[in-house]
Amino acid sequence: MAYSTDGDLQVILPDILEMGIESFADEHARAKADILRELRINWWVRKNIQGDIDETKLTESQFEKLSAYLVLWKYALPQLTNWHDEDRFQKMIQFYKARYGEELEMVLRDGIEYDADGDSTVEQEEKQPVHHGRLIR
Numbered sequence: 001m002a003y004s005t006d007g008d009l010q011v012i013l014p015d016i017l018e019m020g021i022e023s024f025a026d027e028h029a030r031a032k033a034d035i036l037r038e039l040r041i042n043w044w045v046r047k048n049i050q051g052d053i054d055e056t057k058l059t060e061s062q063f064e065k066l067s068a069y070l071v072l073w074k075y076a077l078p079q080l081t082n083w084h085d086e087d088r089f090q091k092m093i094q095f096y097k098a099r100y101g102e103e104l105e106m107v108l109r110d111g112i113e114y115d116a117d118g119d120s121t122v123e124q125e126e127k128q129p130v131h132h133g134r135l136i137r
Helices: 006-012 025-047 060-080 088-110
Strands: none
Touching: 006 060, 025 060, 025 088, 060 088
């Protein structure tokens, strides 16, 4: 299941479904794949857990806003712009790209909830933040 829905987009941009595209369901699925790739690159390697990420052990709600920003920035708004004269959609693309980067950083700093032991409870040890650019001892 995707991390976000069209309803999440409407919370951020209420008229998104009134601009000529009825649904962004496929784009939500693409965003989830992009987020999982981002986690493999920026989080998984730092956690030193053996094997591949088991996405069923992630707390999906952590990525809802992140996914919505990604869908707007990378998939929905580019379909709406005319790519001429820097229309409002191009400005919105830049805005939501920045929000995505900020939200990703906040999620990583807060700590990814990953039920590594599979007991259906995320303990504090299973939610350690990732620090970028800092030496941790």
